[in-house]
Amino acid sequence: MEEIMKILHNIQQDLTQQKRYMKDMEENIKEAINKNIDDKFNQIEIKTNQLEQKIEAQQKTIDFIDKQMRKRNIIFFGVPELEKNYEDLLKVILEVINEKMNVICQNWEIETVARLGKNKGKIRPVVVTMTTTSRKLQILKNKKALENTSMYIKEDYTPAVLQKRKELQGEL
Numbered sequence: 435m436e437e438i439m440k441i442l443h444n445i446q447q448d449l450t451q452q453k454r455y456m457k458d459m460e461e462n463i464k465e466a467i468n469k470n471i472d473d474k475f476n477q478i479e480i481k482t483n484q485l486e487q488k489i490e491a492q493q494k495t496i497d498f499i500d501k502q503m504r505k506r507n508i509i510f511f512g513v514p515e516l517e518k519n520y521e522d523l524l525k526v527i528l529e530v531i532n533e534k535m536n537v538i539c540q541n542w543e544i545e546t547v548a549r550l551g552k553n554k555g556k557i558r559p560v561v562v563t564m565t566t567t568s569r570k571l572q573i574l575k576n577k578k579a580l581e582n583t584s585m586y587i588k589e590d591y592t593p594a595v596l597q598k599r600k601e602l603q604g605e606l
Contacts, residue, residue, distance in 0.1 A: 500592050506545070506570050507590030510560040512583070515549070523547050527562055535579040543569050561590060 513530065517523040524547050531539040545563040552558075564570040577587050591599070 497592065497594065504590040504592060506564045506567050508562045508564065508570055508573060509550070509588050509590050510562060510585060511587070512557060512585040513560050515553070515557055520547065523549070523560065527560060530580075530585065531573060534583060534585070535573065535576045537573050537576050539569070539573070 510527065510530065513526060517526055524541070524544060527544065527547050528539060528541065531537050543565050545565050547560055547562050549558040550561055564573070574587065574589065580586050
């Protein structure tokens with residue numbers, strides 16, 4: 435009987451030892467999995483930060499290019515839509531600048547003219563790109579000449595600048 439008790443005691447010790455061993459194995463596996471997950475998460479976090487920095491740099495470049503493209507633009511509002519083609523629109527804009535605004539402007543000083551948006555029955559604005567910024571500024575200085583007409587002009591700002599101006603105007 436004592437021998438059976440001894441065997442049972444040994445079996446019980448073996449079971450306890452195996453339970454401890456299993457528990458240790460379980461902890462080791464959990465630690466390994468958690469370490470692996472942490473490593474992968476850190477790698478993803480580093481990559482995400484790099485991509486965010488890259489996107490931010492690219493956005494700054496895009497904003498700069500957009501600003502440079504608009505640098506010589508003026509937007510004319512209220513110009514009647516009577517033109518049939520580009521040349522007609524160019525003539526109308528030159529007429530407004532030369533006759534109504536009293537600024538002498540030649541054909542070659544205008545790089546492009548184009549209506550903005552789709553024709554939906556409303557008078558669409560006209561974006562005019564000048565060949566030089568100084569000519570643009572000269573025209574903008576004389577914008578008061580259009581006060582008693584249905585037309586007015588503004589600078590061509592980027593959407594971000596327009597949003598910021600809108601927010602600041604709301605504070606006034």
